[in-house]
Amino acid sequence: MSAAAPTPGLVAGLCFDIEARDGAARAGRITTAHGVVHTPAFMPVGTAATVKAMTSEALVRTGTEMVLANAYHLMLRPSVERIAALGGLHRFMNWRGPLLTDSGGFQVMSLAPLRQLSEHGVTFRSHIDGATYELTPERSVEIQVELGVDVAMVLDECTPFPASEEQAAESMKLSLRWAERARAAWCGEQGRGLFGIVQGSVYRDLRSACAAALGALEFDGYAIGGLAVGEGPIAMRAIVAHTAALLPAGRPRYLMGVGRPEDIIAAVREGVDLFDCVLPTRSGRTGQAFTGCGTLNIRNARHATDLRPLDESCTCPACAGYSRAYLHHLFQAKEMLGAMLLTWHNIHYYQDLLRGLREAIAEGRTNACVEAMEAALAAGDQAQ
Amino acid sequence: MSAAAPTPGLVAGLCFDIEARDGAARAGRITTAHGVVHTPAFMPVGTAATVKAMTSEALVRTGTEMVLANAYHLMLRPSVERIAALGGLHRFMNWRGPLLTDSGGFQVMSLAPLRQLSEHGVTFRSHIDGATYELTPERSVEIQVELGVDVAMVLDECTPFPASEEQAAESMKLSLRWAERARAAWCGEQGRGLFGIVQGSVYRDLRSACAAALGALEFDGYAIGGLAVGEGPIAMRAIVAHTAALLPAGRPRYLMGVGRPEDIIAAVREGVDLFDCVLPTRSGRTGQAFTGCGTLNIRNARHATDLRPLDESCTCPACAGYSRAYLHHLFQAKEMLGAMLLTWHNIHYYQDLLRGLREAIAEGRTNACVEAMEAALAAGDQAQ
Numbered sequence: 001m002s003a004a005a006p007t008p009g010l011v012a013g014l015c016f017d018i019e020a021r022d023g024a025a026r027a028g029r030i031t032t033a034h035g036v037v038h039t040p041a042f043m044p045v046g047t048a049a050t051v052k053a054m055t056s057e058a059l060v061r062t063g064t065e066m067v068l069a070n071a072y073h074l075m076l077r078p079s080v081e082r083i084a085a086l087g088g089l090h091r092f093m094n095w096r097g098p099l100l101t102d103s104g105g106f107q108v109m110s111l112a113p114l115r116q117l118s119e120h121g122v123t124f125r126s127h128i129d130g131a132t133y134e135l136t137p138e139r140s141v142e143i144q145v146e147l148g149v150d151v152a153m154v155l156d157e158c159t160p161f162p163a164s165e166e167q168a169a170e171s172m173k174l175s176l177r178w179a180e181r182a183r184a185a186w187c188g189e190q191g192r193g194l195f196g197i198v199q200g201s202v203y204r205d206l207r208s209a210c211a212a213a214l215g216a217l218e219f220d221g222y223a224i225g226g227l228a229v230g231e232g233p234i235a236m237r238a239i240v241a242h243t244a245a246l247l248p249a250g251r252p253r254y255l256m257g258v259g260r261p262e263d264i265i266a267a268v269r270e271g272v273d274l275f276d277c278v279l280p281t282r283s284g285r286t287g288q289a290f291t292g293c294g295t296l297n298i299r300n301a302r303h304a305t306d307l308r309p310l311d312e313s314c315t316c317p318a319c320a321g322y323s324r325a326y327l328h329h330l331f332q333a334k335e336m337l338g339a340m341l342l343t344w345h346n347i348h349y350y351q352d353l354l355r356g357l358r359e360a361i362a363e364g365r366t367n368a369c370v371e372a373m374e375a376a377l378a379a380g381d382q383a384q
Numbered sequence: 385m386s387a388a389a390p391t392p393g394l395v396a397g398l399c400f401d402i403e404a405r406d407g408a409a410r411a412g413r414i415t416t417a418h419g420v421v422h423t424p425a426f427m428p429v430g431t432a433a434t435v436k437a438m439t440s441e442a443l444v445r446t447g448t449e450m451v452l453a454n455a456y457h458l459m460l461r462p463s464v465e466r467i468a469a470l471g472g473l474h475r476f477m478n479w480r481g482p483l484l485t486d487s488g489g490f491q492v493m494s495l496a497p498l499r500q501l502s503e504h505g506v507t508f509r510s511h512i513d514g515a516t517y518e519l520t521p522e523r524s525v526e527i528q529v530e531l532g533v534d535v536a537m538v539l540d541e542c543t544p545f546p547a548s549e550e551q552a553a554e555s556m557k558l559s560l561r562w563a564e565r566a567r568a569a570w571c572g573e574q575g576r577g578l579f580g581i582v583q584g585s586v587y588r589d590l591r592s593a594c595a596a597a598l599g600a601l602e603f604d605g606y607a608i609g610g611l612a613v614g615e616g617p618i619a620m621r622a623i624v625a626h627t628a629a630l631l632p633a634g635r636p637r638y639l640m641g642v643g644r645p646e647d648i649i650a651a652v653r654e655g656v657d658l659f660d661c662v663l664p665t666r667s668g669r670t671g672q673a674f675t676g677c678g679t680l681n682i683r684n685a686r687h688a689t690d691l692r693p694l695d696e697s698c699t700c701p702a703c704a705g706y707s708r709a710y711l712h713h714l715f716q717a718k719e720m721l722g723a724m725l726l727t728w729h730n731i732h733y734y735q736d737l738l739r740g741l742r743e744a745i746a747e748g749r750t751n752a753c754v755e756a757m758e759a760a761l762a763a764g765d766q767a768q
Contacts, residue, residue: 049713053720057701078688078713086691086709094705304462307470317441321478325470329462330434336720337434 013220014151014193016252020362024245024271027361030221030252032098032150033191034090035065039252039273040357042264042350043068043100045281048077049093052281053336053343056094062316062344063351066150067095068276071143072104072111075133076126080143088148100151100276102256103140105175105197106158106225117157119174137181141194149192153223154182156197161229168201172210175199183217193220195254201226202235204242211246221252224272228257237266244270261290261353262377265370268357280350284343287331291349292373296381298342303328316348317341397604398535398577400636404746408629408655411745414605414636416482416534417575418474419449423636423657424741426648426734427452427484429665432461433477436665437720437727440478446700446728447735450534451479452660455527456488456495459517460510464527472532484535484660486640487524489559489581490542490609501541503558521565525578533576537607538566540581545613552585556594559583567601577604579638585610586619588626595630605636608656612642621650628654645674645737646761649754652741664734668727671715675733676757680765682726687712700732701725 015031030037044051044059047070051059059067074083083092089099105122108115112124121136137155144152156175159168179196186194196214200206214222224243227236240255244267247253254274255267264275280290287299291311296303298310309319310327318327318341330338353373360369399415414421428435428443431454435443443451458467467476473483489506492499496508505520521539528536540559543552563580570578580598584590598606608627611620624639628651631637638658639651648659664674671683675695680687682694693703694711702711702725714722737757744753 048717048719049710050717050719050721053724055701055721055724056705077717078709082689082709086689086707092707092710092713094710305466305470317439321440323470323476325462325466326433326476326478329432329476333432333434333461335432335434336437336723337439339720340437340439340724 012190013188014191014252016221016250018250020364022361022364022366023269025269025357025361025366026271026273027358028252028273030098030273031191032066032193033189034096034098034150037066037098037274038358040264040268040354040361041066041274042354043274043276044347044350045276045278046093046095048073049083049089051347052285053340054281054347056096058344059095059347060097062348063355064097064347066098066100066274068100068102069093069147069149070104070107071101071140071147072107074101074147075104075143076128076131080146084146084148090148098150099147101144101147101149101153103144103153103155104135105140105156106257108135109158109160119177121155121178137178138185141182141185151192151221152186152194154179154194154196154219156199156225158229159199159201159226161201161226161231163201165201165203165206168199168203169206172199172201172206176210176213179214180217183219188220195219195221195223195252197223197225197256198243198247199226202231202239204239207239207243208246211243215246215248219251221254221274222247223254223256225256227255228259228263233260233263236263240267240272241270244272261350262374264350264353265357265373268354268361269366269370275354280346281343284346285339287338287342289342289349290346291381292376294377294380298324298327298338299331300328310342310345311349314345314348314352316345318345318348396574397572398575398636400605400634402634404748406745406748406750407653409653409741409745409750410655410657411742412636412657414482414657415575416450416577417573418480418482418534421450421482421658422742424648424652424738424745425450425658426738427658427660428731428734429454429660429662430477430479432457433467433473435731436669437724438665438731440480442728443479443731444481446732447739448481448731450482450484450658452484452486453477453531453533454488454491455485455524455531456491458485458531459488459527460512460515464530468530468532474532482534483531485528485531485533485537487528487537487539488519489524489540490641492519493542493544503561505539505562521562522569525566525569529571535576535605536570536578538563538578538580538603540583540609542613543583543585543610545585545610545615547585549585549587549590552583552587552590556583556585556590560594560597563598564601567603572604579603579605579607579636581607581609581640582627582631583610586615586623588623591623591627592630595627599630599632603635605638605658606631607638607640609640611639612647617644617647620647624651624656625654628656645734646758648734648737649741649757652738652745653750653754659738664730665727668730669723671722671726673726673733674730675765676760678761678764682708682711682722683715684712694726694729695733698729698732698736700729702729702732
């Protein structure tokens with residue numbers, strides 16, 4: 001494996017300015033073609049070109065600066081060609097800020113029936129209408145360029161868990177060869193970047209080898225993939241700490257699909273800059289709310305007559321206007337407004353969490369901040 | 385039937401100022417304990433203490449001044465006692481403006497299993513959990529007072545359609561006796577009112593008799609009930625025109641459960657002041673959008689690549705930010721945001737429609753305004 005030749009894309013890519021460091025943690029700014037992302041940052045998940053139950057305006061009001069969408073879902077419906085013809089993904093979904101797309105590797109493995117993996121790429125059937133598609137590293141780059149996103153992800157094979165070290169090594173090496181092909185296919189421009197993805201399951205040596213090889217390819221940023229797939233929080237944190245330290249210091253680091261507030265706090269401390277996770281949105285639809293004192297399920301009968309908001313320290317519209325008793329009623333009555341308000345609150349909570357971490361890093365009090373956050377989370381909502 | 389003795393409630397009830405008249409149409413202000421409603425006005429339906437898919441803030445932004453909720457649904461879930469203990473319906477649902485509740489008569493007839501009607505009232509089983517409830521004219525007033533609403537409706541029997549003149553007369557007379565009992569049970573206060581409901585099916589003589597008898601009871605306002613139940617638009621308009629003219633000129637007139645934009649336009653011309661209907665909200669969830677050029681269904685394939693908004697003359701957030709192509713995609717992908725945006729647009733459209741009518745009445749150009757609106761509606765969306 002050799003490093004690809006430098007291209008104008010790298011020079012013209014994403015600008016990442018680290019403005020403060022505190023231990024391994026850092027606070028900075030990623031400047032994209034669609035504006036600045038203050039890091040560490042949380043990207044709400046907008047799989048099908050919509051962060052479920054949120055208008056773009058509401059997203060902005062939570063403090064969200066960057067949104068994740070999914071190239072796999074969009075290529076199946078409404079199709080990349082249609083989105084491109086309609087002026088690109090930003091215009092299509094009315095999101096003016098930075099966008100990142102996942103390449104679709106994870107979704108092909110988890111959603112698509114009849115998938116066939118080869119050195120060349122992967123063919124699969126749509127889980128929506130059964131049509132056959134092919135994704136290669138080159139096609140995946142092309143798709144994300146056509147969508148017009150600010151950050152594209154290389155196509156990778158998300159190694160299943162558990163995997164033997166041999167299986168994990170084979171899988172990681174395939175992903176590396178694909179990453180090299182994606183890198184070669186990428187013609188960057190100002191404010192757009194391509195991220196490599198470190199695989200290697202729970203094996204530190206594999207993670208080390210993968211990080212080194214990707215680093216030599218000089219991506220605009222580096223993701224840690226293949227986690228939160230069943231390895232558990234202890235193994236996950238160990239791999240995050242191990243891997244983050246090996247990634248190029250001057251480039252953004254993105255922990256894919258993670259996770260719970262406590263996981264994000266721990267990863268920020270290890271120097272991770274970007275996060276995405278379906279938890280705040282998916283949980284919002286099932287009645288789970290995140291608060292500084294841990295999670296609660298609003299469907300629980302103890303909330304039925306509680307006039308307090310979800311979180312008394314929260315300024316989101318759900319907490320400013322609506323009691324737990326009312327939100328409980330909305331979920332009992334299966335009213336959409338319940339999912340809408342809890343989703344809004346949860347995203348607001350995540351953005352508040354990251355805002356707090358950014359400020360703590362800037363002020364050199366990350367450890368104290370993290371300890372206070374962790375203690376409050378451990379205390380739990382019931383203890384109030 | 386004799387008129388009830390005057391009570392302080394009547395004196396202290398709702399203030400209704402007619403500020404302009406144009407033909408039979410009038411524009412005015414109802415002053416309630418929770419603020420002013422400019423009439424003619426449209427009340428979005430918030431059956432279970434939520435206008436489906438809308439936050440209170442979004443409702444305010446559509447121009448909505450008054451919301452309708454349903455005493456029947458709220459007595460079953462979460463219960464009137466709970467809402468009262470939590471500070472009343474306004475606080476519970478975070479709606480600071482005027483609230484009107486339907487008494488539940490219509491819902492008992494249409495939803496509740498095992499209902500038994502007697503002179504005393506109606507007993508029925510909850511359609512949610514099978515528990516037995518009793519509603520009487522007096523209990524219905526009591527419930528609405530406990531909810532703390534600005535306008536309460538008398539309990540009535542919504543006459544089924546079709547009904548023979550004899551059946552309709554029997555039903556109307558029962559509703560009248562109930563109205564007299566409700567009127568006697570009502571202890572009004574400043575800014576709160578009780579409305580009587582004219583029944584009589586499609587029979588003009590019955591409508592006349594009912595309107596006269598209710599007028600003698602001196603309600604704070606008068607509703608025209610029992611329409612939009614299958615009689616068709618021609619019969620409905622005839623009965624509205626006939627009945628509206630018989631109602632006390634100085635009191636608000638409310639056409640219950642109606643309806644389509646063209647029905648509202650016609651009724652405003654006949655002097656009706658208040659409207660409610662599930663159409664904008666329910667249609668929004670199924671993909672139907674209202675525009676100045678008639679309705680469209682966003683799920684139709686012709687919208688899949690259409691970059692135009694739902695209505696190019698609309699300033700709602702759905703039209704300001706999102707294309708038909710995107711809204712089509714949201715409905716194809718069964719994404720909640722589709723229902724949210726179409727609901728918002730539809731309510732905004734209804735409020736724009738009423739605003740336009742109020743202005744036209746104030747400026748003495750109601751006929752020209754109505755003709756222009758009707759011509760545009762008849763032209764249809766496809767003709768653009």
